[in-house]
Amino acid sequence: MPFQSKKPQLVLSDDEMTVLKKLCTSRTDPIRRVERARILMAFAGGDTISCIARQFGTNRMKVERCVNKALQLGAIASLDDLPGRGKPAKISDEDRAWVISLVCQKPKDLGYSYEMWTMQLLSTHIRKFSAAAGHPSLEQLARGTVSKILTKSKIRPHKMVYYLERRDPAFDTKMAQVLCVYKEVALMREAKEANPKKTFKVAVLSYDEKPGIQAIENTVPDLPPVPGKHPTWARDHEYIRHGTLSLLAGIDLLSGKVYGMVEERHRSCEFVSFLKMLDSQYKKSIKLKIIIDNHSSHTSQETRAYLATIPNRFEFIFTPTHGSWLNIIESFFGKMAKTMLRGIRVASKDDLKNRILKYLEELNETPVVFRWKYGIDSSSVTSLAS
Numbered sequence: 001m002p003f004q005s006k007k008p009q010l011v012l013s014d015d016e017m018t019v020l021k022k023l024c025t026s027r028t029d030p031i032r033r034v035e036r037a038r039i040l041m042a043f044a045g046g047d048t049i050s051c052i053a054r055q056f057g058t059n060r061m062k063v064e065r066c067v068n069k070a071l072q073l074g075a076i077a078s079l080d081d082l083p084g085r086g087k088p089a090k091i092s093d094e095d096r097a098w099v100i101s102l103v104c105q106k107p108k109d110l111g112y113s114y115e116m117w118t119m120q121l122l123s124t125h126i127r128k129f130s131a132a133a134g135h136p137s138l139e140q141l142a143r144g145t146v147s148k149i150l151t152k153s154k155i156r157p158h159k160m161v162y163y164l165e166r167r168d169p170a171f172d173t174k175m176a177q178v179l180c181v182y183k184e185v186a187l188m189r190e191a192k193e194a195n196p197k198k199t200f201k202v203a204v205l206s207y208d209e210k211p212g213i214q215a216i217e218n219t220v221p222d223l224p225p226v227p228g229k230h231p232t233w234a235r236d237h238e239y240i241r242h243g244t245l246s247l248l249a250g251i252d253l254l255s256g257k258v259y260g261m262v263e264e265r266h267r268s269c270e271f272v273s274f275l276k277m278l279d280s281q282y283k284k285s286i287k288l289k290i291i292i293d294n295h296s297s298h299t300s301q302e303t304r305a306y307l308a309t310i311p312n313r314f315e316f317i318f319t320p321t322h323g324s325w326l327n328i329i330e331s332f333f334g335k336m337a338k339t340m341l342r343g344i345r346v347a348s349k350d351d352l353k354n355r356i357l358k359y360l361e362e363l364n365e366t367p368v369v370f371r372w373k374y375g376i377d378s379s380s381v382t383s384l385a386s
Contacts, residue, residue, distance in 0.1 A: 008071060010044045016075045023079070033079045039066045040075050091145070095135045099126060099149050103157040117157040119143050168321035175375075178291055178326045181317050182372040185253045189369070192254070200254070203282055204289045206328040206370075207250035207274075209266040210336075215242035215352040218345045235343075242349050247356060248274045250290065251329055256367030258332070260360045262353040266295075268302040275306065279313065289315045293324050328370045 012020065023029055023037035035056065042052045049067065053060045069078040107114040107121060114121060123143040130138035150156065168174065185204050192198055216239045223234035248270060249260040259278060263270045278288060292298050298316065307314060319326045340359045346352040 007049075007067065010040065010067065010070055010075070012040075012044050012075055019076060032081075036066050036079050039063055040070050040078070043067050043070075090137050091141075091149075092137070095130075095138055096149055096153070098130075098133060098135050099138070099146065100153055100155060102126065103150065103155060116160065119147055119158070122146055122157070164322055166322070168323070171320040171323060174318065174320040175323060175326060176378075178317055178319055178323075179372075179375045179378070181289060181291060182253075182328075183376045186371070186376060188254055189371075201285060202287045202289055204253045204291070205250040205259075205278070206253060206291045206332075207248075208293060208324070208327055208329040208333070209246055209248050209295070210333045211246040211266055212244045213247060213341065213352065213356070214244050215346050215349045216240070216344070217242060217347055222345070235345075239345070242346070242352075245349055245352055245356075246270070247333075249329060249332070249360075250274070250278065251332060251370060253328065253370065256369040258360050258363050258367070260357070262356050264349075266297065268297040268300040271297045272303055272306045275303075275314065279310065284313075287315060288313060289317060291317045291319065291327055291329075293319050293327060294321055328372055331370060 020037045020041050023034055024041060026034055035058075038056065039052055042055065043049075043063075047055070049060050049063050052063045056063075066078065069082075072078075102125070103117055103122060107117055107125075110125070112121065112125075120143060123141060123146045126138050126141050126146065130136065130141070181204060188200055188204075218236065219238045219240060220236045223230070225231055225233060246263050246266040247260060248263060248266060249258060251258050259274075259281065261270070261274050261277065263273075282288060297303060298318075324330055336359070340356075344352070344355065346355060
């Protein structure tokens with residue numbers, strides 16, 4: 001007479017079958033869950049305990065425990081270990097809290113030369129001072145256990161991220177003023193599109209300096225790509241430095257035209273020269289609004305002395321402190337760095353200057369109008385614009 005099992009049959013729902021089938025082929029789930037899922041699928045398919053044990057290379061007791069737990073708790077619940085299994089924890093919650101409080105301090109504050117914790121330094125400090133702090137169970141703490149405690153608490157004391165402290169108490173007000181100007185430009189652009197012959201008595205520009213553009217020369221020529229051999233340009237790692245230049249640039253936000261000057265430095269005298277250049281480019285009846293940052297040269301005595309000679313010609317709208325990202329010209333500089341200046345090599349600073357000016361000429365052949373969208377429809381901007 002063939003053997004008949006006295007165990008009840010394991011009945012799986014469609015959802016349980018889907019979960020178990022997915023686990024059986026998983027390569028990322030813990031192996032214990034995968035093994036248990038395969039055992040349950042085999043038992044639900046009619047295999048005996050002995051047959052399953054031989055099939056998976058294990059013993060009957062392990063298969064019995066897995067099946068009995070599934071019959072008692074359900075197939076899905078039986079995939080995980082029940083609470084209370086294993087050795088009792090030697091590291092208490094108070095011990096873990098002490099470790100966390102420790103890593104929230106800098107090593108230099110505890111007498112070390114280090115600015116940031118390393119796992120080796122932290123584990124050594126814990127073993128050395130844990131008993132005196134009332135945590136004797138941490139005297140033999142391994143570096144790997146320290147890492148596990150920090151990972152579970154989602155703390156990474158060996159890492160540093162940077163943030164920007166808001167140092168301008170009038171940040172929101174100044175930002176609203178800048179955004180209000182962008183809103184006015186958007187309305188002017190709409191009016192211009194509706195009536196191309198329409199003229200305005202004001203021009204709005206976004207201005208800033210890009211200092212430190214390096215004039216670097218190759219020691220040997222670059223090697224061109226070779227089909228089938230070298231897909232990219234090849235460049236020797238040695239180079240010659242010729243110094244740096246500064247680009248002073250402004251974008252007309254209505255036409256997209258870029259005005260630029262390349263100078264050795266960006267002091268007040270260079271800024272005044274740029275203003276004089278702008279003054280010569282626009283009709284005297286047009287007022288020039290310039291969105292500008294808080295660089296000292298923009299409000300120096302030399303700059304104010306020049307502005308006094310042409311009253312009502314310029315109006316500066318200052319971005320908040322550490323708010324240069326509100327200036328559209330920064331987007332232009334970012335695009336320039338990723339395109340024209342990327343990997344540039346020149347023979348001299350004059351060569352670099354000519355290349356930059358040529359780039360501005362190429363842009364002005366087909367000017368691109370930069371459109372600002374962030375925050376211009378907010379209530380604060382709308383109230384200022386009205």
